[in-house]
Amino acid sequence: MDLLDTFFNVPILIRTFPLLLAGLAVTIQIGATSIVAGLAxxxxxxxVRLYGPRPVVLLARLYIDIFRSIPLLVLLIVVYYALPxxxxxxxxxxxxxxxxxxxxxxxxxEIFRAGIEAIPAGQFEASRALGLGxxxxxxxxxxxxxxxxxxxxxTNNCINVMKDTALASVxxxxxxxxxxxxxxxxxxNPSPLIGAALIYLAxxxxxxxxxxxxxxxxxxxxx
Amino acid sequence: xxxxxxxxxxxxxxxxxxxxTEIDLEIAEGEVVCVIGPSGSGKSTxxxxxxxxxxxxxxxIITVDGIPVEPGRHLAQVRAEVGMVFQxxxxxxxxxxxxxxxxxxxxxRKMTAAxxxxxxxxxxxxxxxxxxxxxxxxxxxxxxxxxxxIARALAMEPRVLLFDEPTSALDPEMVGEVLDVMRxxxxxxxxxxxxxxxxxxxxxxxxxxxxxxxxxxxxxxxPAEIFDAPREPRTRDFLSAVLNH
Ligand SMILES: Nc1ncnc2c1ncn2[C@@H]1O[C@H](COP(=O)(O)OP(=O)(O)OP(=O)(O)O)[C@@H](O)[C@H]1O
Ligand SMILES: [Mg+2]
Numbered sequence: 011m012d013l014l015d016t017f018f019n020v021p022i023l024i025r026t027f028p029l030l031l032a033g034l035a036v037t038i039q040i041g042a043t044s045i046v047a048g049l050a051x052x053x054x055x056x057x058v059r060l061y062g063p064r065p066v067v068l069l070a071r072l073y074i075d076i077f078r079s080i081p082l083l084v085l086l087i088v089v090y091y092a093l094p095x096x097x098x099x100x101x102x103x104x105x106x107x108x109x110x111x112x113x114x115x116x117x118x119x120e121i122f123r124a125g126i127e128a129i130p131a132g133q134f135e136a137s138r139a140l141g142l143g144x145x146x147x148x149x150x151x152x153x154x155x156x157x158x159x160x161x162x163x164x165t166n167n168c169i170n171v172m173k174d175t176a177l178a179s180v181x182x183x184x185x186x187x188x189x190x191x192x193x194x195x196x197x198x199n200p201s202p203l204i205g206a207a208l209i210y211l212a213x214x215x216x217x218x219x220x221x222x223x224x225x226x227x228x229x230x231x232x233x
Numbered sequence: 234x235x236x237x238x239x240x241x242x243x244x245x246x247x248x249x250x251x252x253x254t255e256i257d258l259e260i261a262e263g264e265v266v267c268v269i270g271p272s273g274s275g276k277s278t279x280x281x282x283x284x285x286x287x288x289x290x291x292x293x294i295i296t297v298d299g300i301p302v303e304p305g306r307h308l309a310q311v312r313a314e315v316g317m318v319f320q321x322x323x324x325x326x327x328x329x330x331x332x333x334x335x336x337x338x339x340x341x342r343k344m345t346a347a348x349x350x351x352x353x354x355x356x357x358x359x360x361x362x363x364x365x366x367x368x369x370x371x372x373x374x375x376x377x378x379x380x381x382x383i384a385r386a387l388a389m390e391p392r393v394l395l396f397d398e399p400t401s402a403l404d405p406e407m408v409g410e411v412l413d414v415m416r417x418x419x420x421x422x423x424x425x426x427x428x429x430x431x432x433x434x435x436x437x438x439x440x441x442x443x444x445x446x447x448x449x450x451x452x453x454x455x456p457a458e459i460f461d462a463p464r465e466p467r468t469r470d471f472l473s474a475v476l477n478h
Binding site for chain 1: 323
């Protein structure tokens with residue numbers, strides 16, 4: 011059938027599959043690096059925002075607000091095309107990772123803050139009144155509750171970062187989307203794009219399902 | 234009788250506001266002291282200084298069993314000796330009732346899990362909720378939760394128990410069950426400092442009643458002295474307001 015040949019051309023899909031997989035590897039590299047760096051940045055920003063001296067707190071808040079407002083594509087283009095004018099020339103990979111990390115860090119900071127602030131002061135006070143040391147308090151009382159709160163939104167954020175890696179193709183990064191568009195041009199057939207979409211789905215759907223499960227468990231939780 | 238809690242020249246400021254002003258107080262071992270007074274008079278602040286949940290101004294001295302209550306290495310010792318029961322229970326919601334009670338003895342007193350569990354079950358029986366051991370706090374009534382909180386504090390075998398309005402967050406029909414547990418405790422030799430609005434309970438159980446106002450101890454005496462023959466006009470005003478209400 012015509013439609014099948016156009017959008018789901020099996021020979022073309024088989025031929026371009028290795029390219030798409032190479033693209034997926036790049037996508038995962040960009041995503042994983044940005045997620046890890048974003049976690050570190052977010053934790054740092056969150057602690058600074060909660061416990062830092064006043065001027066630093068304001069800076070952290072400003073940072074968090076700015077990087078949650080700016081469109082990622084704009085940021086990426088600024089990093090890749092504008093920074094060279096001031097002598098900062100980053101590779102496509104680094105540009106993508108930097109842009110994703112800057113934004114992911116801002117979101118992660120807010121997630122961590124919400125998690126810690128959601129633990130009522132009474133939990134800290136009861137622990138201290140019982141004579142628990144700081145370590146025991148954090149390990150037995152505070153973190154188990156905070157982690158439960160933070161894991162679903164953190165996983166959500168990971169999904170977003172992974173999806174946003176597709177933007178890296180605009181700075182000529184050979185990620186999954188870029189490989190697919192190139193293969194499409196080469197084969198003069200859109201099947202590789204469909205293949206890429208299916209790979210994104212196969213990769214991210216389980217994560218989405220995981221978040222739903224967390225949220226269901228939280229909903230009927232033991233609180 | 235030796236004073237187990239000694240407080241001298243205790244002041245506490247929030248910015249320019251004085252929540253406590255030059256409090257002197259000595260509480261004997263085994264004594265049951267009820268602290269009464271209007272809202273904002275500093276009752277919570279006073280008892281929260283005794284286990285350093287609240288810091289206090291330089292110049293004040295608090296000791297528990299001779300150990301200074303100050304930041305540093307003695308603090309763990311003080312907190313192990315001083316149990317606290319809060320208005321809002323503050324149970325750990327992610328642990329079963331049993332685990333709530335076992336945690337501190339295992340971590341602080343290094344008790345084995347088996348021994349801690351045995352003890353926890355004894356205490357639950359003592360506060361009348363042995364059958365709730367495996368449940369989570371969220372599945373208990375307020376009165377049951379507060380009894381678990383008392384058992385949790387008792388598990389550390391404290392010499393002193395502090396209560397900050399333990400029945401104020403409870404539905405009226407559950408106040409009695411918690412007061413009953415506290416009444417039973419009052420005869421056991423543990424020193425109790427109880428902030429409460431339950432005047433009937435205070436009259437019945439207290440060895441001594443302290444009336445606070447504006448961050449100061451205005452008057453202290455036996456329940457009969459305070460409730461039947463208050464000397465200070467402010468005490469009289471307060472009591473007539475709460476008793477006629
Ligand atoms: N964190 C704080 N910052 C500023 N002021 C505070 C703070 N905590 C308490 N205060 C003030 O200190 C005073 C004493 O408070 P405290 O909680 O000890 O009163 P209380 O006698 O326990 O009152 P209540 O019966 O309402 O519990 C109050 O005027 C209160 O507003
Ligand atoms: Mg109070």
